[in-house]
Amino acid sequence: MEGLTVSFRLPGATVRAVGGVDFEVRPGRCLALVGESGCGKSVLAHALLGLLPGNAEVSGRAWLEQEGQTLELLGAPQAVLARRVRGRAVGLIPQSPATHLTPVRTARAQLEEALRELGHPRPRERADELALRQGLRPADLDRYPHELSGGMAQRVANAMALAGDPWLVLADEPTGGLDRPLVDRAMDALRELCDEGRAVLLITHDLRAAERVADDLAVMYAGRLVETGPAARVLDRPRHPYAAGLVDARPDRAFVPIPGMPPELTRLPDGCAFAPRCASADAACAVPPALEDGVACHHPGPHRVSRGLPGDDPALTGASRAAGGPAARGLSGRDRAREGGREGGRA
């Protein structure tokens, strides 16, 4: 994706929801896009699939490269997006799953219909398989949407997104309404998708969930990326003051909110959008910083961040503490690399 920009025209104002975002998601990898509510994460995902309303102006380029074929998504006609992209090459796990299910038909009817439309030969068996993979019992699919808890509706939506065997999965807050064990399970399911060779873009507020699954992290603020890099590095040693603030705001870390509020997207400051909330801001910040070497800041850290809740073993991260320490976990390759790196650092 290069220079993805989205503005919404409103009477008397323009909302600049996404302001020139570049990134890449590769097969077998998970990129987590994190940032506060309203920073443009869902708009970005919807732009890729041609799902924005008529008052949206989109510019930039986004190439979907699959099996030697390249499709530029932002300029693609709706018919092409409908036939080749949505639900097929790209699966979207929507942010409010319950609103995407029809109330008058069972989850199974809707999932099997999606599978039939995709030409699946055995929709019933495949629906059961998709349900089991999400930790649902096949019988749960026979419920109507109002009979599903929020967490179950979420898992039905996840199953629907995977029905077409997508190559790229856009998971927009796929853990809404799930408690921690189910969040962990949902993240492990995303990890499996990566390990099968799919690309995953995870959109989340939940840094602990991101830490569990993501290879790479992109931190978004007021429609722009402020820091990108390997997830473990960004979470351990963030360089942008906003990224450091997000880490310290984690409920399983210092739990200190970032002071102030994000700017209005109709009246963005001329310089760095984070400057009004930033302890390091000075005159240099009147000029908007470009993203260079993975950070968009005139005074990049490394910043010291909290390692755990007060009184906890500071050597353990939140995720490893919850799981009983690194040794207690079945570590993924990414985790092993990270833990290995840490051991290496100590030695």
Ligand SMILES: Nc1ncnc2c1ncn2[C@@H]1O[C@H](COP(=O)(O)OP(=O)(O)OP(=O)(O)O)[C@@H](O)[C@H]1O
């Ligand atoms: N159709 C629209 N018209 C005008 N503004 C819009 C429209 N859709 C979204 N916006 C604005 O774009 C901005 C980004 O919204 P978006 O939904 O992408 O945020 P988000 O990062 O996904 O937040 P959350 O974490 O709460 O889901 C918000 O300020 C929102 O109000």
Ligand code: NI
């Ligand atoms: Ni959103």
